[in-house]
Amino acid sequence: ADVLLWRNQKLSATLLFGVTAIWYLFEVVEYNFVTLFCHICITTMLIVFIRSITAEYFGWNPPKIPELISNEDAFREVVSTFHRRLNELLRKFLHIAGGNDPLYFFLVLTSLYIISVIGSIFNFLDLLFVGFLCMETLPYLYARYEKEVEYHAGQMTKKASKMYKRFDSRVLNKIPRGPVKEKKRT
Secondary structure, three states: OOOOOOOOHHHHHHHHHHHHHHHHHHHHOOOOHHHHHHHHHHHHHHHHHHHHHHHHHHOOOOOOOOHHHHOHHHHHHHHHHHHHHHHHHHHHHHHHHOOOOHHHHHHHHHHHHHHHHHHHHOOHHHHHHHHHHHHHHHHHHHHHOHHHHHHHHHHHHHHHHHHHHHHHHHOHHHOOOOOOOOOOOO
């Protein structure tokens, strides 16, 4: 939160600069990801090699791999968290797709359509960059102009609610529905 709200300005600026540099390398210079990854690995290997040779020569301690990188429990925890969140996302998706919540169903359909239109305009890397840029700047702008945003968001919510009520009364309520069958639990 401190990074996104620019309370730690050095870290926020560094992160924004780093992501912009990566986007510049891939989009403007047309650097390939595999090539960049290999060059980073080569540079890392050379640094570790030089550090090891100089440590041997001057009698310093050789470089050690941090345990966080090679810790199996940390890796399993990350995978477990990802698996749990993915299952939760799929459960919500299936609940909404099953027609159990019509408002969210139409919201999700509309959001996915908007994302698909935006995705056809931008390539994936540009879309990620714009998403990161929004994630980095919008919370700060919201904190700064909270009253104005709340007012306009309230007005938009009222208009959207009126539109949904009209859509619900004119279209959704006219769809015939059969009786709901109860599932057998074993």
